[in-house]
Amino acid sequence: MADSPLRLLRARVGAGVAAAFGADVEPPESLVVPTSDPRHGDYTCPAAMSLARTLRRPPHELAERLAAALDLADVCDPPEVVRPGFVNLRLRRSWLESQVVAMVGDDRLGIGPVAEPVRVVVDYSGPNVAKQMHVGHLRSTIIGDSLGNVLEFLGHEVERVNHLGDWGTQFGMLIAHVEDVHPGGLGGAGTEVEDLEALYRTANARFSEDPAFRDRARQRVVDLQSGEPAARAAWQWMVDLSMARNQEVYDLLGVRSLVTRGESSYQPLLADVVAELEAAGLVVVDDGAKCVFVEGFTNKAGEPLPLIVQKADGAYNYATTDLAALRSRVEQGARRLVYVTDAGQAQHFAMVFAVAARAGWLPPDVEAAHVAFGLVLGEGGGRLRTRSGDTVRLHGLLDEAVARARAFLVARAAERGEPVPADIDEVARAVGVGAVKYGDLSQNRQSNYVFSYDRMLTLKGNTAPYLQYAYARIRSILREAGRDGDGGTAAEAVTVSLGEPQEADLARRLVATGDVLERVVDDYLPSHLSAHLYELAQAFHQFYEHCPVLRAEAAVRRSRLALCEVTAASLRRGLGLLGIEVPERI
RNA sequence: GCCCCCGUAGCUCAGGGGAUAGAGCACCGGCCUCCGGAGCCGGGUGCGUAGGUUCGAAUCCUACCGGGGGCGCCA
Incomplete structure (x- = not known):
């Protein structure tokens, strides 16, 4: 099992801080962070600066003491202490080599499951009955799906719930x-x-x-x-x-x-939800509606804002349903509740969480997160609409992307004088749908973004087609080498030698995937993963440019083929976690 | 009016309290006797404004400016 560098270094440096300054010293928040500039090493520990005040010693001195106390010889070159008090760490070549070797043929890329898996409910998509899915459902569906994928890959027990709007x-x-x-x-x-x-x-x-x-x-x-x-x-x-x-x-x-599991399925629970709120003394009847007033929420007039749990006509509404759903998910053992909906519902969820907490349905050890996202805008800057002003249907939007991808593939085949591939429809679907997904997932989800087929489907830059192409290219190399079968490399002993800087740079990217995935689920930001994959593809292209693979002498060739294999597997796995398929040929 | 999100290069966007803020697009120059040129190498400009906290702020806090969203029985 390989170790993600950050996870490993944080553990080691934490131990080093305790050894150097005593176990009672509070370790600073940023124990180890990646450097912004390779000249400062791969990772750095800025802890000495923040400890300088409490320990009343100059940061440089503390950094020296920390560096001397570190037990990192197997992982890093000797740490370098730099003023004012950084301890810079550079991964050892031999460590990187062993990590890459461990990743070869490993479906999990050396990434172990989390220490404490929990039950997670990811609530996403949520279309409404009586309306076709439109572009507004795009973000919820693909963000939720990819977060579910990553949580599951990291070992959590994930339940993906489609909270269908089938009631009200x-x-x-x-x-x-x-x-x-x-x-x-x-x-x-x-x-x-x-x-x-x-x-x-x-x-x-x-x-x-x-x-x-x-x-x-x-x-x-x-x-x-x-x-x-x-x-x-x-x-x-x-x-x-x-x-x-x-x-x-x-x-x-x-x-x-x-x-x-639509809203209707919670219907039998709604009366009980309201009854319990009433029993807890939280309900106030106002204008005939049963309301829970929560501190910190006010309306236009500055008056307290209610969460209405039963309307004046006796009907329940979505607040009641969300409370019932939350309660039942926690009762069934969920320790993490993830709601992927548009940012406009932020206040609603804040109130639902607050009421649930007061009612005792959301204990402190259960995390409830509203994963909010911004609007999809048209090129003009307003909400994405068709020319006639209707909302854009999701099905049509995806069909259009696939059609454009297909047209490109046909044109390129003609340009090269090649026949249209037999699997073109499948490839066009992977490229077109992948482009739409990646175009969304690579954005910071909190901002609005402008939808543009041209930008998503462009073959250069940070797009799905670029990454899919990079993958296809690597697979082509592996095919040439006869390494495209299952476990092709396993038959012979794998050795990896990172002699060239481009090889080492590529390896540093490859081993960082596990750290990136942890960040994805900490921040609920799939864009961390897309950024990582793009950097990985760039690192591969630099390697590819400077380091011949098939023409290299036998030992180097074996090592470089292993790098190719692990890169391809990482791209496939990473894109897969984003919900994007990778054709073997494009 | 109150609450939330956003404001970073000409454009679209990354950026985890840490060092000289990064990509792509666009623009200008190189590199195909070479494994798929959708590539590689080089070229320059910027954190909305003003304060504050901190050894250190694009990042945290306050105010203001600009954009978007929300604010009582829709979901």
């Missing part, structure tokens, strides 16, 4: 409207989701314009919630139709282990 006021108005326009009952097999959407739009318009209709819609919500058969049947029809269409999108995206 919208169904009251839909049912009421459908009863008006289809008095004979719901339509047959031919009904498409487009029709559901048209019904939704009309129903919505009526709801906002017609008070009588609004009252009836609200009544039908209550009917649905009490299990009235006609309302229930109409509802189920809509859910099935909608999910069948959503499944096409999930198939296209390669989203697999997402389990649908």
Whole structure:
């Protein structure tokens, strides 16, 4: 098993601090950090500077003492103490070589599972019944999916939940409207989701314009919630139709282990949730609605803001559902709750978490995180819309990306005078969908970003196609060498020799993947991983440029082939964790 | 009005309290007798403003400016 450098160095340097200054000295927060400049080594320990005050000694002296106390000879070259008080560390060539050797043929790339795996619920995607998935669901789905992948890879027990919007006021108005326009009952097999959407739009318009209709819609919500058969049947029809269409999108995206547990499934728990809040004395009835007022939240007028848990008409809303879901997830052993929704819901989740904590449903050892993300913007700067002003459907958006990728592949084959590859549709899908995913995941999720096919699908720079190409290129080398089979290298003893600086640079990137994955789940930022993979691909290209592989003499060739293998495996694994496929040939 | 997020190079964006703030795109020059040139090598400009905390701030705090989002029975 290989060790991620940061994990290893932090443990060793922590021990060094205790040895040099006593076990009672509080170790500083940043024990070891990567350097910003290779001239300062690979990693550095700035601890002496922060300890200078408490220990009342000059930082340089402390750094010297720390360096002398470090037990790192197997991992690093002798530490270098630099003013004002840095202890700079450089990984030993022999250590890097042994790490790369350990990664060859290892499906996990030498990355061990976390010491304390926990049960994690990742809640993402969450489309609404009666509406097609649109671009707004893109970010939730792919960010949530990749976070689930990384958490799972690190050894956690991950449950991916699709909190389907299959409940609420919208169904009251839909049912009421459908009863008006289809008095004979719901339509047959031919009904498409487009029709559901048209019904939704009309129903919505009526709801906002017609008070009588609004009252009836609200009544039908209550009917649905009490299990009235006609309302229930109409509802189920809509859910099935909608999910069948959503499944096409999930198939296209390669989203697999997402389990649908819609809002409706929490319905039996809602009354109890409110009853418990009432029993805890948290509920105040205001304008007929049952509210929980939470400190620190105010409305426009500066008055306390309520979390409404039961509306004046008796119906429950999404706050109640979210509380019920949270409570049941914790009861079932989850120790980490991850909600991937747009940033506009930040206040809602902050309030839900606060209420849950006060009700005792969210104990301190359970982490609840709202993983918020910004909007997807059009090239003009506003929300992404079609030319006619509609929201962009996710299915169409992905189809367009695949079509563009395919057109490129066809054009390139023609340029080279080659036939169109037999698997072009598969490759085009991997490239097109991968480009969309990577274009999103490589952004800081908190900011809005501008959606651009041209930028995502460009073949240069930090894009999925660039990384997929880098992978295909490496695989091509391995094929030439007859190393593309399973365990091709395992048959002979692997030795790695990092004689050239480009080889060592590549190796430093390769061994850092485990550290990067830990950061991804600490910060809930897949962009850390995309940045790492891009740097890895760049390091590979530099290596490739300066270090011939196939033409090298036998021992060097074996070593470089091992580097190629581990790089390819790292790219495949890393992109896989982002939910992106890597074709063997492009 | 209050709350949240964002503001870094001409453009799109990275950046973990640590040293001289990095990529890509675009622009200008090199490199194909060479494993896939979607590549490599070189070229320069910047942390919204003003304070504060700190040995050290793009990063933390405060105020302001600019952009986006949210703010009582939609989710």
